[in-house]
Amino acid sequence: MKSWFPVLVLLAGLGSSISSAQAKPVRHFSDSFNRYLKDVKNGLPETSMRRFSTECGVDPLSILPRFAVGPGSSLTLVKNLARGLRSIETDFYSTAEVWVEGDRVLVELWANSDDVGSEVRYYKCFAGKKLLQAEVIEWNVPVFQSPDLIPWGYSRRWERSANGGMQRTKAEFVDEMEKTIPKPKLDKEAEESLRWIPLLGPLNELKLSPSLLR
Numbered sequence: 001m002k003s004w005f006p007v008l009v010l011l012a013g014l015g016s017s018i019s020s021a022q023a024k025p026v027r028h029f030s031d032s033f034n035r036y037l038k039d040v041k042n043g044l045p046e047t048s049m050r051r052f053s054t055e056c057g058v059d060p061l062s063i064l065p066r067f068a069v070g071p072g073s074s075l076t077l078v079k080n081l082a083r084g085l086r087s088i089e090t091d092f093y094s095t096a097e098v099w100v101e102g103d104r105v106l107v108e109l110w111a112n113s114d115d116v117g118s119e120v121r122y123y124k125c126f127a128g129k130k131l132l133q134a135e136v137i138e139w140n141v142p143v144f145q146s147p148d149l150i151p152w153g154y155s156r157r158w159e160r161s162a163n164g165g166m167q168r169t170k171a172e173f174v175d176e177m178e179k180t181i182p183k184p185k186l187d188k189e190a191e192e193s194l195r196w197i198p199l200l201g202p203l204n205e206l207k208l209s210p211s212l213l214r
Helices: 002-022 032-042 047-056 081-086 188-193
Strands: 066-071 076-078 092-101 104-113 118-127 130-140 152-160 166-174
Touching (some): 032 081, 032 104, 047 104, 047 130, 066 081, 081 092, 130 166
Antiparallel strands (some): 066 092, 104 118
């Protein structure tokens, strides 16, 4: 019986090593919408918004923004974004942050579906109510933390061309921190979702209440 003991110990050790090797560490990721809410609370637009606002000719740091929240795409003006979100009892909701400077209107919209881990962020710049440029990121955020599931986003940009139409000038995949990544492996449904195009019309197409545009 004693002669078997070292073998048993060795096998137990190997089993432990294999188990440890197979156990992948859980990758904790940063949620894009939660980061946005923290930036709103601190009164500092995120880096990508500061870059986009400069291109738009609007200074978000010198203008008091207006906020709206609502279930689905129905938005209601609120004084405090976080407080307004707490009043919504649904996993599908939208938010809007609007800055107005002269005839320029800068808009940040979010359309989220927490039950499936979908977060869509829109940046839009209008001049004279006409869309000048837009950026959209569709994030696919794992509902449950897992070493095999990672968040990814599909980022696109449109700019008004010389002929007056909106032309796509960028399309790339990004991680949750908006860094460019290779195209992830996608299922059929995810591939089809990449064909979706947001509204690229005039300001009134967003159906924002007049109180948001003052």
